[in-house]
Amino acid sequence: MAIKGSLKEASLPDVLQLLSMGKKTGCLGLSFHDNFGSIYFDSGRICHAAIVNRPLDTENSVYTLFTWTSGTFNFEAGVEPLPGSALVSVDPQSLLLEGARRVDEWSLIEKKIPSFDVVFSTDRQKLMSNRDSLTP
Numbered sequence: 001m002a003i004k005g006s007l008k009e010a011s012l013p014d015v016l017q018l019l020s021m022g023k024k025t026g027c028l029g030l031s032f033h034d035n036f037g038s039i040y041f042d043s044g045r046i047c048h049a050a051i052v053n054r055p056l057d058t059e060n061s062v063y064t065l066f067t068w069t070s071g072t073f074n075f076e077a078g079v080e081p082l083p084g085s086a087l088v089s090v091d092p093q094s095l096l097l098e099g100a101r102r103v104d105e106w107s108l109i110e111k112k113i114p115s116f117d118v119v120f121s122t123d124r125q126k127l128m129s130n131r132d133s134l135t136p
Contacts, residue, residue: 003075007032012066013096015073020044020092027079032071037061040081046090048081058088059095066099067106 019028023044030037037051039062049061056064081087
């Protein structure tokens with residue numbers, strides 16, 4: 001069974017629920033701009049996930065993939081992780097709850113810090129004027 005589509009039309013959480021409820025085994029490949037990721041399923045449970053050039057564990061890879069709101073996905077049944085891949089057995093439902101929480105928190109952070117190009121610095125003058133009120 002091959003499933004493919006756009007992440008704008010079907011969100012990653014929706015696709016994960018579909019594959020989990022259907023007890024599917026295979027690989028869900030995702031692309032977003034120049035980024036590529038994959039989530040492997042074994043009987044509806046996540047057994048491995050990775051993002052190209054991002055050394056993250058399975059859970060953090062999935063959480064990062066939740067932030068991809070556009071791009072494409074493609075599920076290929078029967079595809080297994082490469083030999084030597086770290087395998088786990090995670091219920092997608094538990095990752096969905098934590099992933100939703102992280103996405104919500106990240107949207108709040110983005111409102112305060114709109115760009116990764118922002119660089120914060122210390123206002124030494126203000127720091128020195130409040131020096132007497134600081135305690136160890």
